[in-house]
Amino acid sequence: MNRVFLAFGCFFNILFRGQLSDAALGMLGLSRRGTAAATSGKAAAPGPAATPAPAGKPSDGALQILSIMQRDSRLLDFLMEDLTTYSDDQIGAAVRELHDQCRDSVSRYITLQPVIDGVEGTFAQAPSKDPGVVKFVGNVPAKPPSGGTLRHKGWRAAKVDLPALPAKQDATILAPAEIEIE
């Protein structure tokens, strides 16, 4: 379709049907208001199809917990730092500080419990055959046994209590940059 056809086509579409045809929309690079809202899952103002609508993606929760741990204990600063030149002493001093704050922060939002509440090194029953719940190691027979020596208690999130993310916030920004005014 050239421009003259497109212009007349749009004119007649609106005059007789009150809206543009799908073909015209495609040519102009627009999307309908109704479909934009349905795909974003939130009441977001419709923009041109190129801008992604801020949706509640599954990775947002992961980004949120990283952001919280950075905010409360500077975990990301620690993980991303090159530690090869520092002594154990210096790393240890920083880690002690970080450890308390990070643990307090995580515990506030997620209640962590062991999968098997037993003493490591003693016999424990496997609560389930589900490989996601219990991992067997060592001389594992053909049929999964009922239990064995507990080597790691596992971790389970018993309660997750994260604050709701504000709708307009960019979840990919884990920590804002900091600028000091002297």
Next chain:
Amino acid sequence: MPRKYVIGIDLGTTNSALSYAEVPADAGELGPANVQALPIPQLANPGEVRDDDLLPSFLYLPGASDFPGGSLALPWDAERAFTVGQLARQRGAENAGRLVASAKSWLSHSGVDRTAPLLPFQAPEGVARISPVEASRRYLEHLREAWDSKMADTPFTAQQVLVTVPASFDAVARELTLDAARLAGYQNITLLEEPQAAFYAWIERHADWRDRVRLGDLILVVDIGGGTTDFTLIAVTERAGELSLDRVAVGEHILLGGDNIDLALANTVAQRLAEKGTRLDSRQLQALWNNCRIAKEKLLEPGATAKEQPVTILGRGSGLVGGTIKAKLHRDDVDRVIAEGFLPAVSSAEANAAPAF
């Protein structure tokens, strides 16, 4: 509506709190009161409301670039544009020009017009200021709103409310406190002096108090808060054959408190670091201040035997480990700073000879 609760509000310089007790149905029956603290919802981080027994007496007046829009919403007000409590104190440590702190100390300062917009005292040009009375009103209002949100069946305005004031508050300061409370929508208000409230609490916990004190005893109530200290003398007298308590002397309202002790400890550590060539900037000094408080509490715990506690200041920016500064707070430092700096033991001759400030 009959008053179901008595509410006690401690409007402190650094922290405020609200506690309550049920009025017994049978007024003749005076048993131990079941006094509970009300967990106060407040913003801990933008968009995150948390309950806490204490409400820090800090107010932050944000600009456009401080918080994302709508992130200061409370359960009872989605449009709130300022914040009171933990987040205010936290953000105020980063940007002091917008933080209103120690409004209560200003309420007792007779050298200024306490109803004039003075605070934040260090506000830069273009930042709107409020008066100490207005700041106090907002703290009191937050407490009332917290009550109405948690105890909706028994509205705040229908209960008996006690608000504490320092014994050293003059008549003007007391009247301004009442004004702030009324502006915050309070009714049925009674002012109560803090040392007396502390003493009533002691009595409440010791049913045998009449056996512990004798006629003619003098009781010293020492109230060391975050930023202020008050000393009050209460005499045990007799009235109609029964022991009774009279406030006989009130010290001057001292603008020193626990925070100053911690700052003195931080300065001791900072000086030792400076002697070794390590200089701290103002943010690191703040972190050191907070860590010294935690270290001091560990050293002074009942039963603690450690002679020193490590105090670590993490590096700024992304160089967390690289910039880490290690220091130690010694038990000797703590004892010396507190004993010599704040609570020196002097003979009464020396005390009487000391000039009055």
